[in-house]
Amino acid sequence: MPVNDYGFLGKEIKQYENKLVIKYKVIFDFYEDINYFLHKMKCKIDVKNNDLQGGTMVGLFCKSLTTFQAIYILFKHYLSNNAENLCRVLFEEMVNVGYCSLGEDDAKRYLSLQLVNKFEIIKKVSNDENKKYFIKNFSDSFFKEKSQDERKKDIIEKLKSYRVEGVFDKKGEPKAINIRERIKKINSKGIMHHYLTFYRIVSNGVHSSPDILERYLIFYKDGLLKEILWGPGAENTEINPIFDAIYFMIIILEYLSDYFKIPEKKDTDCLFEKMKTLGRKYNYILEEI
Numbered sequence: 001m002p003v004n005d006y007g008f009l010g011k012e013i014k015q016y017e018n019k020l021v022i023k024y025k026v027i028f029d030f031y032e033d034i035n036y037f038l039h040k041m042k043c044k045i046d047v048k049n050n051d052l053q054g055g056t057m058v059g060l061f062c063k064s065l066t067t068f069q070a071i072y073i074l075f076k077h078y079l080s081n082n083a084e085n086l087c088r089v090l091f092e093e094m095v096n097v098g099y100c101s102l103g104e105d106d107a108k109r110y111l112s113l114q115l116v117n118k119f120e121i122i123k124k125v126s127n128d129e130n131k132k133y134f135i136k137n138f139s140d141s142f143f144k145e146k147s148q149d150e151r152k153k154d155i156i157e158k159l160k161s162y163r164v165e166g167v168f169d170k171k172g173e174p175k176a177i178n179i180r181e182r183i184k185k186i187n188s189k190g191i192m193h194h195y196l197t198f199y200r201i202v203s204n205g206v207h208s209s210p211d212i213l214e215r216y217l218i219f220y221k222d223g224l225l226k227e228i229l230w231g232p233g234a235e236n237t238e239i240n241p242i243f244d245a246i247y248f249m250i251i252i253l254e255y256l257s258d259y260f261k262i263p264e265k266k267d268t269d270c271l272f273e274k275m276k277t278l279g280r281k282y283n284y285i286l287e288e289i
Contacts, residue, residue, distance in 0.1 A: 003231050024239055030278060035072070041263050042061065045061075052108070052111075057107070064094065068090060070086055080237045080238075081235055085205045091248055093248075094191075094248040098191065098255050156174065179195070250272055
């Protein structure tokens, strides 16, 4: 089944897509059912204007919905490796929903990451050693409306208004809370397990680590290059990314259920049981969070 010069954008890719649909039809149907359910829940959740914590959780939920659909579209189009990479994004979105569900201060701490990032950008732009990497007069135009000190001051004042612990380091500068710290605060053995295993593994693809090249390069026993794979031949079409995506979305639903009472716990339990049944059939190892 050759793929022409257009690769994944060529008409020949359809035959590969059809193979996946036949092989995983039951799981794809389940995925689409969950997607429909997720969108119904999105419309049912009512957030009050003054509910910063709830609003942040719903915003993250909407973002995760887009990632969830993108994973499915990529996988069905035989871009399985890229679907796997996006599972890392969905994992982080799940962690952030769980972290924000802990309380309003935690939601504010999550939101502070945006300001911390802006503060770091200002430092990078104003650093004399970095100026040689910017286009001409970029640094001057960056601080045209407000000076470096004014921008930093605005960020620090905004962060102080959050009135939450851990936002500043010992020097008084903004400090980020990394994903591992967020997971530790969530205090879920299952999520930490996924961080130490799943997250590390899929990061190989995200960062183009040498490990991922095993899908693209075939070597002889003596170490000499035997073959270069590309296109469908280099794709890992195991169904795990689809199961991972479903699993993470169910966990997000559980956090939403705890906070908004939508969806009902019986609904998330039902989805989880269906997933476990399919997982056993396709050898997907499932650990409850």
